[in-house]
Amino acid sequence: MLPLTLDGAIARVRGKTLVGPVDLQIGATGLTIVMGPNGSGKTTLLRLMHGLQRVSAGRVDWAVPDGVARGRQAYVFQSPIMMRRKVVDNIAYPLALHGVPRRQARSTAAEWAARFGLGDALERPAPYLSGGEKQKLALARALIRQPEILFLDEPCANLDGRAIREIETILQQARADGTRIVMATHDMGQARRLATDVVFMYGGKVHETAPAPAFFKQPATAEARAFINGDIVE
Known part of the structure; x- marks a missing residue:
């Protein structure tokens, strides 16, 4: 069912653009970390990819029919239901x-x-x-x-170190078993431990994408550099 391709995808609510336009492709393997300041659109991007958020313009396309894709993916919320x-x-x-x-x-x-x-x-x-x-x-x-792909929205927010370690072990095993993972996190250490690649969100758009080693060593944009350094990104 992968790759998942977003082509000019936009999410609007009551006339306000929350995310987009986004051009992005999620390949068949790896663990993608979605990062960015609060309000940058991380959750909306995940919901857009999963289908919880309606596409207002552009396209979100799987390599299989949408009905098939829905049955092969899963989503975990920040506050589990x-x-x-x-x-x-x-x-x-x-x-x-x-x-x-x-x-x-x-x-x-x-x-x-x-x-x-x-x-x-x-x-x-x-x-x-x-x-x-x-x-x-x-x-x-x-x-x-x-599932072939799992979306996770800040799954370790407000958890202690032991719980975080246990969940990271679960995610690493799931990836080893063949599940593609796309995960939003605010935890820089966790991102460094888990990511194979990074999507950096800023102002509702995908501001930068890169393999994880390159992103953390030398981000391409001033906003990403500031974010990694712990500075305020407005």
């Missing part, structure tokens, strides 16, 4: 939606919960989990159908 169900049933939900028998779905969900450190929490109500546990549940639920 917990259904008022047990942990095991939250993780099993995507399988149930696609017709997997309940017993089989719950058995598979239990295996994924164990992989994500939630094996002892299967029968707990999901809304009562800690922040890190909720994020791990959201990742397990997103990955249980082994």
Whole structure:
């Protein structure tokens, strides 16, 4: 289904342009980090690529029909959504939606919960989990159908160091297993640890793209240099 190609893509809400025009291609492999100042359009870009945000102009094209692409991707929000169900049933939900028998779905969900450190929490109500546990549940639920591409919006915001390390390990394993990852983060250290390439957003546009080593060593624009240095970018 990849590459994903954005050609002059624009997202507008109530006449205001939030993102665009964007020309960008997401290839079949790697872990792309989307960075930029607050309000630069990171979340909107992710939503545009995933299909949660309507394209106002331009195109967002997959290498397969849109209906096929929808079934092969997943999205994890910054604040994960917990259904008022047990942990095991939250993780099993995507399988149930696609017709997997309940017993089989719950058995598979239990295996994924164990992989994500939630094996002892299967029968707990999901809304009562800690922040890190909720994020791990959201990742397990997103990955249980082994999507070809996973979009992540600040998945480690407000988590402690241990939870961040656990989630980064999960993401690295998912990438090793063949899932393409596109992730927004404000954490410069995390970006350096995980990124194969960087998309730098500024003023609602893709201001700069580069392989991660080149971006962090010598960004091409003054705005990206300032951002990397921790300066205020207006």
